[in-house]
Amino acid sequence: MSMEEDMIPEQSVSDYEVGQDNVQRFGLDYHNPVFPISAGIIILFVAFTLMFPAVSESFFGWLRPALTSTFDWLFLTAGNIFVIFCIGLILSPLGSVRLGGKDATPDYNYFGWFAMLFAAGMGIGLVFYGVSEPVSHFQSSVQGTDWAPLGGAAGETLEARRLGMAATLYHWALHPWAIYAVVALALAFFSYNWGLPLTMRSAFYPVLGDRIWGWPGHIIDIMAVFATLFGLATSLGFGAEQASSGLSFLFGVPDTMTTNVILIVVITGVALVSVVAGLDSGVKRLSEINMVLAITLLAFVFLVGPTMELVRGFFGNTVAYFRELVPLSMPFGRVDDNYRTGWTTFYWAWWMSWSPFVGMFIARVSRGRTVREFMTCVLVVPTIVSIVWMTVFGGTALTETIGGYTGIIDAELPVKLFAMLSQLPLTEITSFVGIVLVIVFFVTSSDSGSLVIDTITAGGKLDAPTPQRVFWATFEGLIAIALLLGGGLAALQGAAIATGFPFAILLLVLTYSTLRGLIRERRRPFLEHVDTSRTAAAE
Template identity: 45%
Template sequence: MSEQLTPTKPSLLKVNWQVFISAITIIFLLVGMSFWQPEKMKNTFEDLQSWLISDVGWFYVFTVAVIFFTTIVLGISRLGDIKLGLDHESPDYGNFTWFAMLFSTGMGIGLMFFGVAEPLMHFVSPPLGEGGQITDAQEALKLTYFHWGLHGWAIYAMVAIILAFFSFRHGLPLSLRSALYPLIKDKIYGPIGNAIDTFALLGTVFGVATSLGFGVLQINSGLNYLFDIPVDRTVQIILIIFATSLATLSVTTGLDKGIKILSQTNLFFAIILMILILLLGPTIYLLKAFLQNAGAYFSDIVYKSFNLYAYQPTDWIGGWTLFYWGWWLSWSPFVGLFIARISKGRSIREFVFGVLFVPAGFTFLWMTVFGNSAINIVQSDALSNLAEIAKTNTPIVLFEFLQYYPMSTFLSFLSLVLIIVFFVTSADSGALVIDMLASGGKTDTPAYQRAFWSITVGIIAIALLLAGGLAALQAATVASAFPFTFILLISMWGLVKALRIDHTKKMIAQQSLNTSGNISSTNMNWQKRMRNLMIYPRRTHIERFLNEVLKLSFDTVCEEFTRQGVATTIESGEENSLKLTVSHGSEIDFVYEVKPIAYLKPDFASTEDDSENAKYFRAEVFLKEGGQNYDIMGWTSQDVINDIVEQYERHLHFLHVLR
């Protein structure tokens, strides 16, 4: 199950050549067609998108609802106890850093452009009625919450859970192909897996490229509005080159430096901007509106999840809800893979509630502060043309909105900086994900390989901008959500199946595991047990125990398994660990490993004399699913053999339950 994808030829690049060559070929073909026949491509993909929205929209609504409610169930059920990683692993990133990277990659840039525009557009052009009424203002925020809330984040969360679970807990590649492991097993390493990764790579490349292309159009409009910089292709190409250069610098410095620092900076300045608008505007009204909006959203969440306006037909749903669902789904391989990459070590419950409610809660507050403030301006100022600008010139409406506030120039400049940095963050995280897909899930690729993809996305954005093919590729990206929904639904079924298996194993272990019983059932008297409790071994003591007692125990067990015709191996690992592996062919192998783990001595055990030896070591047991958090230091060889046999009995029972 831990087989790794390897290149088919020697190279300085760490890539899966089947995926790499296929993706590059299709990219050149599609970009070439954008140059050759941009209008034909645009019309073809827009017709496909229109057909999907009109005739298959119900399936999008059904799929997103299933994903949302399944994600909630995973979070609140017993399956939520399972970790996205081994049992002993802890999260790689602190909560603030994790939330910052979630926010910046998942939707940060969307909030800058639609925080003012979308509530205004729903207010003046609601799904039903003529608009402009108080009830339309309330409905506008409910709809905005719905489009940017829990459903969209549930899509990202589900893809991320699937990828993180199979990669970090079961040793599969951190790649979309791993989602199908429960269904096709080792065939994920063949043509099917290559095709799935190629599909995800193309969707990410064109999704990021089209967003970068359209984004510079909006940045250019903002620069023109603030500084009279002309709106033309030259400026836009310069902006793409600038953003790509920053993204390349960020992605080459790695996840723990460039992307992490940019994400934290983004979140910090976004919070400052939101607080300023809150304090400079009608503060009490906005706080009241936030609570009321949130209550209305949650009270209508089931109804809106399935509302297709079947009894009151309207074109509104196709241009808004269905388009949003298609866009969230099409971006989920990219964002889901990135979220999986940064979420190792978290339990599914912690992950679900963190991914769903923290970014969504921030989004709801943001949309209230900007959206309700904008609607309040329109309602109280008869001369305001904000609503009209929102419909006709969306990129400018944020800057027009800020003109109603003190320090408008500073607020506008801060907003422009945020927009630019958000785009850079999306581009560098996109390049990181593309690189993982192209390399078969590897996370240790060379910096120049990640830089290659960052530069490639920038070149594609420039090419499509010059050829007029951005709209065609945007439509194609949204249309790609349709086939991906089938992959995702099948993968969800496989995930639930695999989670139930893991939970079964955990329950079997809990029912039979009694750590103290392992010791007390032996001939060790209570005085010896007491001495073991009061001794804090050094590394040399642990190493002697491993070499003398544990090695003898493993050799004895290995000899017996060999006599029984079962293939068994013993190997040394890092930090002088010792691992026993019993092979079960196509079924899950049994692994029993003992590692020396360092801890700080407790205060009551420390003395002035041992200040230089403040650490002590435990000989802890690790199974295939991770550390079991119990210490066997001081056990006799017979004690260790008994524990191996007991753990092996549980493993056989687990395999029996699976069959």
């Protein structure tokens, strides 16, 4: 298909009858066959995992290393393409395209918009890994022929510290947000500018044409549902483990699998209340509360911790990150296999499995922004916030570790945040705030995810019946429970990689499709002028 034949759909959303394949039954309004196939497979998965946890543990224990060691090059290459694509849009004339048309205005102010972006994007991950990952890389994980070993006596040098922070920031700065931005832009653009339903299949219209209404589109949406559910379940499992560890650290609550399961059940119940309240009353309000809590905890650690060292660290870490960005990004480079497959590949798969959820959620709240404004805010601003967060929490932890405190190194992964806070004043209060932060991130991720999945399985409808959102929020919690019981963190990570792998290929096609659509949109005024001139001449 040539670019001239790559036409914008002439119909509107109403003409497509978004719900033409929908079934209205028992108070539900769901898309057939996306909803029944997705729901059926998810129910069977949860039942099998709970009935045969040993088999599940063995399977997921094999799956993660098998995929990461074989396809690490694919994940890293795809991540690099997404970053280049996003930066290219910021700098190119395509950045002037406005989501929703030239007269569209934003639905949310900047604070509310940023709060929802950040809470949905990676809140739980930053809290979970903010202390542990910098310390891990500082100790030993980034090693290779060209890298100074980060451990032993050399580990106490400034350069080793910055290398450890650069290795951490690589996973939390440009690349993950580029993955989210690509999906979010595609969904927002094709929905608001081309009048297509707000669902994953719409982003492939320039490539598939009207075939998106058939089985190719059904398969894309079903894959998006699976990726979203398992990506969310991974984060919810991490959040439950950290909240459980925090409660044990503060109040002596037994840190057991039973506690984790109870937490998931209780917090999923809270998420259901927010789901019923809707996007503006529930998700937006919780996101803003969480933003205030996160800023408060960040400011406290910054002020009572090694403040001047953190200020210097922010600039030093940023320079180190950009200095090492290319070497760390190479699929076959000087970084050792443990870092590339054990860390980077898992992260990229996790972000890609999250991308339908985060992308659609960002798209729903981003009407009225230009592509340039959208990409700058979704890519650059969160990157700066991530650098600040990791510098403050990771930098404070490294200072404590270099100073001789071994509690962070000795602590289990979910406890490391609380071990770091134990060396600062008001430990009980800050640790409690940390637990609340994880729980509210848990809730906002769950209810945001259920809203997104419900939109996909309702054929793009934004006002599907509440019971459907309740169904998906419930099963997000059940999948997290099933994976924890069927292998713990390894099962959670394995599930994220399993869904992220096919999505990596799908997102590369989506990027090409979005580029074609934006070029067509940019040329639309010229083509409309040509068509009008030809009509006038013919008359």
